[in-house]
Amino acid sequence: MLSDGYHDVPKGxxxxxxxxxxxxxxxDTRPVLTPDGVTLRRMENITLDQYRDIYRRVGxxxxxxxxxxxxxxxxxxxxxxxxxxxFTLVRDGQTQALLELDFRTDNECELAFFxxxxxxxxxxxxxxxxxFAINTVWDHPVERFHLHTCTIDSPMxxxxxxxxxxxxxxxxxxxxxxxxxxxxxxxxxxxxxxxxKLS
Numbered sequence: 001m002l003s004d005g006y007h008d009v010p011k012g013x014x015x016x017x018x019x020x021x022x023x024x025x026x027x028d029t030r031p032v033l034t035p036d037g038v039t040l041r042r043m044e045n046i047t048l049d050q051y052r053d054i055y056r057r058v059g060x061x062x063x064x065x066x067x068x069x070x071x072x073x074x075x076x077x078x079x080x081x082x083x084x085x086x087f088t089l090v091r092d093g094q095t096q097a098l099l100e101l102d103f104r105t106d107n108e109c110e111l112a113f114f115x116x117x118x119x120x121x122x123x124x125x126x127x128x129x130x131x132f133a134i135n136t137v138w139d140h141p142v143e144r145f146h147l148h149t150c151t152i153d154s155p156m157x158x159x160x161x162x163x164x165x166x167x168x169x170x171x172x173x174x175x176x177x178x179x180x181x182x183x184x185x186x187x188x189x190x191x192x193x194x195x196x197k198l199s
Contacts, residue, residue: 002173009175009196010175011196011197011198011199012177012178012181012182012196012197012198013175013176013177013178013196014063014152014174014175014176014177014178014193015173015174015175016150016151016152016173016174016175016176017150017151017171017172017173018148018149018150018171018172018173018174019148019149019150019158019168019170019171020146020147020148020168020169020170020171020172021146021147021148021149021161021162021166021167021168021169022144022145022146022147022166022167022169023134023144023145023146023165023166023167024143024144024145025138026134026135026138027134027164027165027166028165029130029131029134029135030131032124032127032128032131033124033128034128035089035120035123035124035125035128036123037091037092038089038090038091038096038120038123038125038128039089039090039091040087040088040089040090040128040129040132041087041088041089041090041095042085042086042087043086043087043088043095044086046079046086048072048075048076048079050095051067051075051079051086052067052068052075053095054088054095054097054098055067055068055098055113056068057095057117058097058098058113058115058116058117059098059113059115060189060190061118061189061190062115062152062153062154062190063152063178063179063180063189063190063193064113064115065176065179065183065185067113068179068183069179069183078102079100081104083102083103083104084100084101084102084103084104084112085100085101085103085136086098086099086100086101087099087101087129087132087133089116089120089125089128089129091119091120094119096116096117096119096120096125097115097116097117097120097125097129098113098114098115099111099113099114099129099132099133100112100113100114101133101136101137103140103142107141107142107143107144108142108143108144108145108146109137109140109142109144109145109146110146110147111133111137111145111146111147112147114129114130114133114147115154116129126160130160130164134164134165145166146166147161147166148172149161150174152190152193178195178196180195181195181197181198
């Protein structure tokens with residue numbers, strides 16, 4: 001357990017406060033029309049390159065990195081598992097969202113990833129996709145729908161999840177390598193998160 005007070009984070013690392021949220025019964029979802037020009041599509045038989053492309057376009061601004069630093073075999077084992085469901089929103093022939101529902105734990109579903117590209121922000125697509133997620137999950141025999149978000153994600157994320165019916169139940173600290181230092185990423189990515197150089 002961390003003691004009260006400040007704790008040094010090694011140079012080159014990120015420190016994130018993780019908020020864990022859950023939903024124990026199906027939340028009410030107000031009806032939302034399908035946004036203009038948008039089509040919901042399940043992503044089946046997705047290649048690793050296709051997955052990494054949409055993951056990057058949705059999450060790069062917020063420094064999503066966990067799936068981009070995985071080995072091919074490890075990533076494939078997750079996204080090609082029959083108990084993991086992937087969905088997107090398509091507009092103008094381009095995938096513009098990522099919804100990843102992970103049913104691999106009995107009686108539970110994890111909202112592993114949820115996000116939109118900039119092109120869909122403000123169109124009502126987020127609420128539309130979340131309503132779909134909630135109804136899809138609770139049509140399964142689950143007792144818990146859960147997720148976590150962190151302090152380097154979109155500042156709108158935590159309130160959005162709370163408005164969607166999730167309740168905060170825990171908090172953790174995660175320390176990880178900053179991929180802009182260690183994985184050769186463009187150092188201009190996510191300028192709102194300062195880079196602490198290794199030397």
